[in-house]
Amino acid sequence: MTSPYQVFVTALPDVCPTAPHRMVFTADADGRCEVFAWDGAAGRARQVTDSPGGTFHRAIDAAGHVWWFEEDPAGRGRWWFQHFDGGPRLPGLPGAPLGQPRGLAVTADGVTAAAFRQGRETSVLVGRRGRVPREVVRTGRACRLGGISADGALIALASSADDVDAVTVHTRDGRLVAELPGAGRPGGRLWCQGFSPRPGHTELLLVRDLGDRYAPATWAPDSGLRTHSWCTFDTEITARWCPESRTVLVRQDRHGRSLLHRVDLDARRRTVVPTPVGSLLDAAPRSGGAVDCLWTDTAHPPVLRRTPGTVDPSSPADAGPLLLPPSGPSTVVPGRHTDRWTPVGPGRVHSLLSLPQAEGDAPPPAVFLVHGGPADHDRDAYDATVHSLVASGYAVVRVNYRGSTGYGPHWRRDFTAGVGHTQVEDLTAVRADLVSAGLIAGDACALWGVSWGAYLVLLALGTRPGLWQAGVAVKPVADWVAAHRATTPALRALDVKLFGGGPDEVPERYAASSPITYAAKVSAPLLVVGAAHDDKCPPGQIRAYLDALAAAGVPHDALWLDTGHDGYDGAAHVAVLRRALGFLRDRLPDPAHRAIGRPPAPTGGLRSR
Known part of the structure; x- marks a missing residue:
């Protein structure tokens, strides 16, 4: 891999x-993720930020000012802004204390709201661009800014979808207006999707979990909370207001791929927006009925697409400004990419299978890439790690085990065998199915995961030691008790939900699901990657796990990164990829005779817990 690292959008x-x-937008800048301003009419781009660790959070307001969040390795920092055409960079909210970003919103007339996490608390500041703000809300709950109404009068705060008050609405001076319940209702869970952008409208868009399906919901000061149960979906959705009407664009995650729907709340009508088979990483409604989306599948990196609006699609006016600078020729991932459905206790588990081009009859060595979350899923989408592995001659298996999104509420809630153990059961079942079918080599299977996925790697190696020949665990949970005590408030709340209590209340459940409990039983060579500033999967509990491996004489390697859990500098990502590929080459049968092309320069980011 001699090409430079590049970050894709x-x-x-x-x-x-x-x-x-x-x-x-954010894009590659010498291997880092940085913020760029793009003039789509003139076809001119300008790099706005240049941070040693990269920059990710950005926005643009109605007055044409570019905002970005400048942070330290621990994720703490402040918002800055600069005019679209350049000029001095200025503090967006002067005097605001250091914090971790939890959302920014700016109205058309310049009212600015920003949420920050500071220690165990979340605060909301309100002011105007470049002026000292005032704190209007402070809470001990882990929250994010859910939006600000077009007139700047109302602010929404979103916490966990399971909270009794999953969404709260406040006035601009902090007075509580509404508490919208999540847990405690049938189905319970509630997600905030933002206020209507239309002037004079203060309607808030939400998504409601009905127990076995999902539906859009709305709240307004005069009508309260209303669930649109005439329009339901069998798998997870996100939604966005359309700019000119009471219509919503709904993106549905279903079986590892995406569907797009336009929902007219007044006419009670739902229509499918045609899109190619694959995944939509993002989709946004534009004026005139057009829709912009970022499409990808396993074989193709993300590309921007635009569906036509209500006017003549051949008209230059309908095409609008060029969305982003044109990219070079698109890379195509080699090999064959297909699906596999494997029977498990409650149904069938879905896997995305990528096979190298075979040169002979022997099945290839396989790497199981284990996704994070757990409330996430592997998509039919480009992944540089998949590309690198398949180009090197490995089969790649991505399993959407129980607990994954995209397969309905019941699948997402299924932890029948216990936290982690249910997911390991599914990984084991898929491995057995693929080996039995002669699609992968039974004596050359490795696991590779990031965050929660890395946790499952460690748990699988310790509880099913004879099945796996190598493992790569990047920023894992290795000791649930130690991780729980040192992690973020939001993840502590997730732990309590998963285990049915904290470690002092149900210690046996935490111990049963902790990889450190089984460290002495690991037999496969293992590479563990930790991050020195990681607040989600803290470094202390990883070091304790490494000590347990050493005490038991388990062969292992370790790599430490000087980053937080999420990083925007490609150097750290490529260091992990190179180290992991070399580690696998030394410990699995040589797949070189199957390689059909040099592995690509890695692109994209690591998954999060």
Whole structure:
């Protein structure tokens, strides 16, 4: 891999509400993720940020100012802004204390709201661009900014979808207006999707879990909370307001791929927006009925696509400004990419299978890439690790085990065998199915995961030691008790939900699901990667696990990164990829005779817990 690291775009550009040709996006800058301003009419880009660790959070307001969040390795920092055309960089909210970003919103007339996590608390500041703000809300709950109404009068705060008050609505001076319940209702869970962008409208868009399906919901000061149960979906959805009507664009995750729907709340009508088979990493409605989306599948990196609006699709006016600078020729991932459904206790587990081009009859060695979350799923989407592995001659298996999203509420809630153990059961079942079918080599199977996926790697190696010949665990949970005590408030709340209590209340459940309990039983060579500033999967509990491996004489390697859990500098990502590929080459049968092309330069980011 001699090519430089490049970061690909994983979200659509943010568009200036008053000047749609002015956009801001994140992209590669010498191997780091940085913020760029893009003039789609002139076809001109300008790099806005240049941070040693990269920059990810960005926005553009109606006055044409680019915002970005400048943070330290622990994720703490402040918002800055600069005019779209350049000029001095200025503090967005002067005097605001250091914190971790939990959302920014700016109205058309410049009212600015920003949420920050500071220690165990979340605070919301309100002010105007470049002026000292005032704190209007402070809470001990882990929250994010859910949006600000078009007139700046109301602010939504979103906490866990399971909370009794999953969404709260406040006035601009902090007075509580509404508490919208999540847990405690049938189905319970509630997600905030933002206020209507139309002037004069204060309607808040939400998604409701009905127990076995999902539906859009709305809240308004005069009508309260309303669930649109005439329009339900069998798997997870996200939603966005359309800019010119009471219509919603719904993106549905279903069986590892994406579907797009336009929902007219007044007419009670739902229509499918045609899109190619694959995954939509992002989708946004534009004026005139057009839809922009970021499409990908396993074989192709993300590309921007636009569906036509209500006017002549051949008209230059309908095409609008060029979304992003044109990219070079698209890479195509070699090999054959298909699906596999494997029977398990409650149904069938879905896997995405990528096979190298065979040169002979022997099945290839296989790497199981284990996704994080657990409330996430592997998509039919480009993944540089998949590309590198398949090009090197390995089969790649991505399993959407029980607990994954995209397969309905019942699948997502199924932890029948216990936290982690249910997921390991599914990984084991898929491995047995693929080996039995002669698709992968039974004596050459490795596991590779990040965050929660890395946790499952460690648990599988310790509880099914004879099945796996190598493991790569990047930023794992290795000791649930120690991780729980040192992690973020949001993840502590997730732990309590998963285990049915804290470690002092149900210690036996934490012990039964902790990889450190089984460290002495690991027999496969193992590479563990930790991050020195990781607050989600803290370094202390990883070091304790490594000590347990050493005490038991288990062969292992360790790599430490000077980053937090999420990183925007490609150097750390490529270091992990190179180290892991070398580690696997030394410990699995040589797949070189199957390689059909040099592995690509890695692109994209690591998964999160």
